[in-house]
Amino acid sequence: MTAHIYQTPKNAMQSGKAGTGTWVLEHEPAEAKRPDPLTGWAGSGDMRQQLRLTFPSLEAAMAYADSIGLDYHVTMPPPKRLKIQAYADNFR
Structure with missing residues (x-):
């Protein structure tokens, strides 16, 4: 049984970063889903x-x-890139 550990990403629908510092552990599926x-x-x-x-x-x-003796793999979050922009850039 393996697990996946990752950091929660920022919500794309909001500009805030609340709840993005937490790390999540989810188990990989052991069997395929069926209807x-x-x-x-x-x-x-x-x-x-x-x-x-x-x-x-x-x-x-x-x-x-x-x-608990669980195998895991970690997905690191991508590096944050700041897009430095000034209001005056809109009028160039």
Whole structure:
């Protein structure tokens, strides 16, 4: 069983950065999803897919995964690029 650790990205619909400092640990799916014959909804018997743990730091998430013997891979966030712009640039 493996897990995926990543940092929550900024919401594209808002300009604020609230909640972007948390790290998330999600389990990789153990089996493929299949349609339910009655409703047609996709589902599987893997209950770990529903588990989503949040941590204040990457080290805390990695320590938790190590403590329960879970293999994991970390996706680091892309570097932040500042686009320095002045109001006067609109009139050049």
